[in-house]
Amino acid sequence: MPDGWRRWTESDKVELKGAINVADFNDEEKLGKADAMVRRSPAGAPVLHLLRWGLVPHRSLNPAGGPRPINARSETVLVKPAFRDAFLKRWCLIPADGFYEWQTQEGTKQPFFFSDPQGQVLALAGLWESWRAPDGGLLRTCCILTTAANAQVAPVHDRMPLILAPRSWATWLAGPAGAAQALLVPAPVAALRGWPVSHRVNRVAEYGTDLMAPVAAG
DNA sequence: CCAGACGTTGTT
DNA sequence: GTCTGG
DNA sequence: CCAGACGTTGTT
DNA sequence: GTCTGG
Numbered sequence: 001m002p003d004g005w006r007r008w009t010e011s012d013k014v015e016l017k018g019a020i021n022v023a024d025f026n027d028e029e030k031l032g033k034a035d036a037m038v039r040r041s042p043a044g045a046p047v048l049h050l051l052r053w054g055l056v057p058h059r060s061l062n063p064a065g066g067p068r069p070i071n072a073r074s075e076t077v078l079v080k081p082a083f084r085d086a087f088l089k090r091w092c093l094i095p096a097d098g099f100y101e102w103q104t105q106e107g108t109k110q111p112f113f114f115s116d117p118q119g120q121v122l123a124l125a126g127l128w129e130s131w132r133a134p135d136g137g138l139l140r141t142c143c144i145l146t147t148a149a150n151a152q153v154a155p156v157h158d159r160m161p162l163i164l165a166p167r168s169w170a171t172w173l174a175g176p177a178g179a180a181q182a183l184l185v186p187a188p189v190a191a192l193r194g195w196p197v198s199h200r201v202n203r204v205a206e207y208g209t210d211l212m213a214p215v216a217a218g
Numbered sequence: 219c220c221a222g223a224c225g226t227t228g229t230t
Numbered sequence: 231g232t233c234t235g236g
Numbered sequence: 237c238c239a240g241a242c243g244t245t246g247t248t
Numbered sequence: 249g250t251c252t253g254g
Contacts, residue, residue, distance in 0.1 A: 069225035
């Protein structure tokens with residue numbers, strides 16, 4: 001592992017909240033001073049840094065008003081103006097205990113939580129942008145890449161985050177010009193486990209690891 | 219050329 | 231900024 | 237994605 | 249029904 005790197009630790013897991021949740025990533029009190037994401041530094045060495053959830057394009061006039069996409073399709077990221085520049089220059093890894101997907105069943109939506117079978121924190125492939133505020137401050141934002149669901153997630157939903165195994169982290173952060181293109185694929189089938197969770201997860205105000213707890217479906 | 223959009227998920 | 235649509 | 241709102245006046 | 253906010 002290169003200088004400046006470290007694996008996600010248990011404290012990361014605690015501080016970084018459970019899974020992808022917009023409210024969490026935008027709530028500075030909940031995030032505290034935790035560094036939420038790994039990104040590549042200008043010098044090339046990966047560093048931990050806080051990025052805010054929801055990509056604000058560099059050209060944005062009003063970050064509060066315009067779209068702030070939280071997902072970018074890996075299949076089209078290179079040809080979409082909104083993502084192309086970030087895809088070519090600004091990569092990050094976004095730690096998450098897991099992610100939620102919703103299964104549509106006869107008019108209802110059942111949320112599921114997916115995570116690493118050994119409970120390790122996942123690294124999601126992300127892009128980031130830097131936006132210069134009128135007062136001179138920088139707003140750094142990010143989004144994740146999505147890909148087709150693997151065989152485990154597919155029964156629930158046809159899309160899922162792009163998950164990178166530790167051995168691929170360096171390649172991703174080195175940039176998609178090279179082998180990173182090959183990383184834009186669904187996770188291996190054995191890489192995830194999933195179960196139904198409470199509908200409480202639907203409320204962005206709800207927060208905490210208890211949202212990941214298994215419940216009976218329905 | 220200019221004007222206007224620029225993203226994803228989902229789909230009863 | 232850069233792409234698409236007209 | 238889901239939850240929750242769904243308005244107007246005036247001002248810069 | 250459709251839009252915005254999180």
